[in-house]
Amino acid sequence: MNNFGYKQAEDTREAISLIEHNETAKFVAGGTNLIDLWKYNIANPSQLIDINHLAELSEIKTLEHGGLRLGAGVKNADTAYHPVVEHQYPLLSKAILAGASAQIRNMASNGGNLLQRTRCYYFYDAEVPCNKRIPGSGCPAKDGYNRIHAILGTSEHCIAVFPSDMCVALAALDAVVNITGPTGNRSIAFADFHRLPDNRPDLDNNLKKDELITSIDLPEKGFAANYAYLKLRDRHSYAFALVSVATALELKGNTIEDVKIALGGVAHKPWRSTEAEEFLKGKAANAENFSIAADLILQGAKGFGYNEFKIKLAKKAIIRNGLMALNPESQLPGAQPSA
Structure with a gap:
């Protein structure tokens, strides 16, 4: 593991400023996937920007139109067991509780869940080629052991799958992802947030390097019945x-x-x-x-x-x-x- 700096951001503006001026810095909330990537030498951040204490990311609140806003910093377990989520969006609660383990759900953040990377074994093996890790190096999964890999939306460059359970429910519920960055705020329909591999499998989603997910909005209709x-x-x-x-x-x-x-x-x-x-x-x-x-x-x-x-x-x-x-x-x- 490489040497790295650490800074606890005071607010989202400072968090964005810190990452905007450091190409190899990373935000850290729960860190449940980042630490794995670090251990396997897939990620080597020069600085961690701690966003755990940002009030802007830490709330679950009802919206004026009747929907629900999930703070990106709220832990997966707290989201799954939130009374409004359980009552109005039980599909989301059930999907979250199907993922990982209780210990990981207690640490993992909502925003981080959207950003987790594939669990393809070739991606995690730094000694073999992988277009998702090193674009243009090849995809050994296509002709290798690919039992867990994709059957839809693949390209000649990548057949990896996205591993999240929470995101499957968010996709079904037509959620919206709210983002902030150096140029201001924007929102992305959940269907447009993640990418298919095409010729750039190294890009998992349409979030820019210097942007931060602040929250996820659910529509009023939760299909609770x-x-x-x-x-x-x-x-x-x-x-x-x-x-x-x-x-x-x-x-x-x-x-x-x-x-x-x-x-x-x-x-x-x-x-x-x-x-x-x-x-x-x-x-x-x-x-x-x-x-x-x-x-x-x-x-x-x-x-x-x-x-x-x-x-x-x-x-x-x-x-x-x-x-x-x-x-x-x-x-x-x-x-x-x-x-």
Whole structure:
């Protein structure tokens, strides 16, 4: 580990000023991913700018229009167990609690969750090529052991996946990311925040180097009556998703009036298909229609050998999760979704 400086920022303006004038400085909140990257010699910051004590980042508050603002510095656990989140946005609470471990959720910040990097084993091995780590060096995952890798939105340069659970729910809920930087404040729709790899897999998102996430806004509609989050993984806890699905439904009887479906573990960003969602509107909420929607979501899916099983797994997960959303109590341990 290299020598580094440390500075606790007094406010967001100072934090931005400090990072603007130091190309190799990094913000630190929970540090749960940064420390991993540091240990593996992937990140070597010359200075840490501590943003943990910034009041501007530390609140969860109701917005005038009825939505909810999640401070970027609020810990994942505090967000998941916040009474408004549990009551109005239970999909988000469930997704957060599916991630990592209790100890990590107690440390990890909301903003940091959006910025975590892939867990691709080639990315973490500094001795092998990786276009995400060193652009132009190659992608050994394509012809290597790629069981955890992407089946959607890939490019010839990268087939890594984005690992967050929280972000899959945020994508389904149409969240908005609020940002501050040297030129002022701006907001990005969640769907536009993360990037597909294309020819620049080293760029995970559209946040600029000298910008800081301040908060995440949720719309008023939280789909609290009919929702489900399903995470399929190799072991029940402390494992990243092979496939995850966040489903949010608004029903009138058994007819779908509104629907949002987002997938995790399958692409470089949370994956949604507006075509599939439009197909489901006005249709009966049943396995047959969820199956057709799954085929639309998975159009163009491609496996790379070891991960080809993910295509069938994702289809089954989408159907199962849609049925689970009809009765959120079906997500309790031991319960079975209705057909």
